[in-house]
Amino acid sequence: MAEGQIKNRVCIVGSGNWGSAIAKIVGRNAARLPNFEDRVTMWVYEEMIEGKKLTEIINETHENVKYLPGHKLPANVVAVPELVDAAKDADLLIFVVPHQFVRTICSTLLGKIKPTAAALSLIKGFDIAEGGGIDLISHIITRCLKIPCAVLMGANIASEVAEEKFCETTIGCRDVMLAPMMRDIIQTEYFRVVVVDDEDAVEICGALKNIVAVGAGFVDGLGFGDNTKAAVIRLGLMEMIKFVDVFYPGSKLSTFFESCGVADLITTCYGGRNRRVAEAFVKTGRSIKELEDEMLNGQKLQGPITAEEVNHMLANKNMENKFPLFTAVFRICRGELKPSDFIDCIRSHPEHMKQMAPKCSL
Numbered sequence: 299m300a301e302g303q304i305k306n307r308v309c310i311v312g313s314g315n316w317g318s319a320i321a322k323i324v325g326r327n328a329a330r331l332p333n334f335e336d337r338v339t340m341w342v343y344e345e346m347i348e349g350k351k352l353t354e355i356i357n358e359t360h361e362n363v364k365y366l367p368g369h370k371l372p373a374n375v376v377a378v379p380e381l382v383d384a385a386k387d388a389d390l391l392i393f394v395v396p397h398q399f400v401r402t403i404c405s406t407l408l409g410k411i412k413p414t415a416a417a418l419s420l421i422k423g424f425d426i427a428e429g430g431g432i433d434l435i436s437h438i439i440t441r442c443l444k445i446p447c448a449v450l451m452g453a454n455i456a457s458e459v460a461e462e463k464f465c466e467t468t469i470g471c472r473d474v475m476l477a478p479m480m481r482d483i484i485q486t487e488y489f490r491v492v493v494v495d496d497e498d499a500v501e502i503c504g505a506l507k508n509i510v511a512v513g514a515g516f517v518d519g520l521g522f523g524d525n526t527k528a529a530v531i532r533l534g535l536m537e538m539i540k541f542v543d544v545f546y547p548g549s550k551l552s553t554f555f556e557s558c559g560v561a562d563l564i565t566t567c568y569g570g571r572n573r574r575v576a577e578a579f580v581k582t583g584r585s586i587k588e589l590e591d592e593m594l595n596g597q598k599l600q601g602p603i604t605a606e607e608v609n610h611m612l613a614n615k616n617m618e619n620k621f622p623l624f625t626a627v628f629r630i631c632r633g634e635l636k637p638s639d640f641i642d643c644i645r646s647h648p649e650h651m652k653q654m655a656p657k658c659s660l
């Protein structure tokens with residue numbers, strides 16, 4: 299990061315629904331804070347909208363008419379179609395793209411960014427690692443680009459954040475020198491930040507809750523009520539906690555009570571895209587991919603792919619039966635089970651077999 303009087307330059311890598319909502323916040327904060335350069339670059343994956351480039355539309359109208367229509371971005375946020383041009387001078391890179399694109403983006407940026415830069419990932423998802431496990435997106439960024447990467451996850455449905463409705467978020471950052479700067483560029487009167495040092499657990503919460511939200515959409519589609527959805531949320535939370543306990547020991551139980559944990563689980567299971575498309579999947583019998591294309595106008599679902607990535611690891615470790623909700627969501631999305639099998643899959647959940655309160659090693 300730039301030190302002393304030098305102003306930090308920010309690049310937002312991504313310009314989808316959440317990328318555009320966060321650009322509104324980051325642009326305003328960069329313009330008002332003395333230790334940031336006013337101009338914020340926003341990398342836009344170029345596409346044509348009614349014969350005109352999306353970057354040109356954003357720079358002329360200050361609105362991302364495709365991914366966040368109806369909201370003005372600050373004029374100091376500049377849309378840039380070339381990834382390296384957008385990122386090369388940045389001291390802070392804010393990664394906010396659907397997780398399936400992160401490896402390509404990192405390989406394009408390799409050797410082309412400031413070696414002193416830092417990253418903040420807002421990306422909810424995993425990737426498949428060599429050897430049968432999963433990789434955290436922040437770890438991929440750090441490993442590929444050789445820069446530190448903190449994470450931001452929370453109960454933050456983009457359209458509500460863009461409307462400036464009050465909410466909280468969680469930044470996971472172990473580096474005490476970087477944390478205040480990350481908080482300052484993000485926090486506003488209506489978007490309150492809590493910083494914790496439990497980086498991995500924060501990120502895992504953000505990824506796993508999307509699988510649970512798909513399960514919540516299934517029960518909505520099947521016509522079950524709020525009690526059933528509450529059971530899905532609770533069992534999902536218990537699987538999230540167990541996942542972190544088993545695969546990322548040393549994390550803190552308290553992290554699940556931050557915005558990135560139980561709060562994001564609730565908001566996504568009621569108001570998110572994963573829930574909405576999963577409900578339509580049950581009601582129409584059409585494929586997830588078809589519904590994603592038709593219902594989301596270019597926005598991307600993260601839950602079904604995350605369920606696949608997690609299952610890849612659970613199956614390799616022979617642990618699918620320890621995570622029946624995650625496993626059922628994966629199998630239903632793949633068509634190996636019917637949506638109506640969902641409740642049967644979680645009816646005898648390990649959480650129902652406990653005799654006493656569990657001893658959590660977190």
Ligand SMILES: NC(=O)C1=CN([C@@H]2O[C@H](COP(=O)(O)OP(=O)(O)OC[C@H]3O[C@@H](n4cnc5c(N)ncnc54)[C@H](O)[C@@H]3O)[C@@H](O)[C@H]2O)C=CC1
Pocket residue numbers: 312313314315316317318342343344365394395396397399420421422423454455456457596597598599600
């Ligand atoms: N939308 C929301 O309410 C929230 C989303 N998130 C997370 O933020 C991340 C980004 O989500 P959104 O900004 O909503 O994206 P989005 O779901 O709106 O995705 C569309 C974006 O992907 C881009 N894209 C399409 N093909 C591409 C390619 N081949 N390479 C690179 N980019 C491509 C599009 O240009 C567009 O900018 C995800 O991990 C999501 O889970 C987190 C909190 C809230």
Ligand SMILES: O=C(CO)COP(=O)(O)O
Pocket residue numbers: 422452453454455456508511562565566569570571572573599600
């Ligand atoms: O992560 C989100 C809210 O915090 C958005 O969830 P969806 O991708 O399901 O809309």
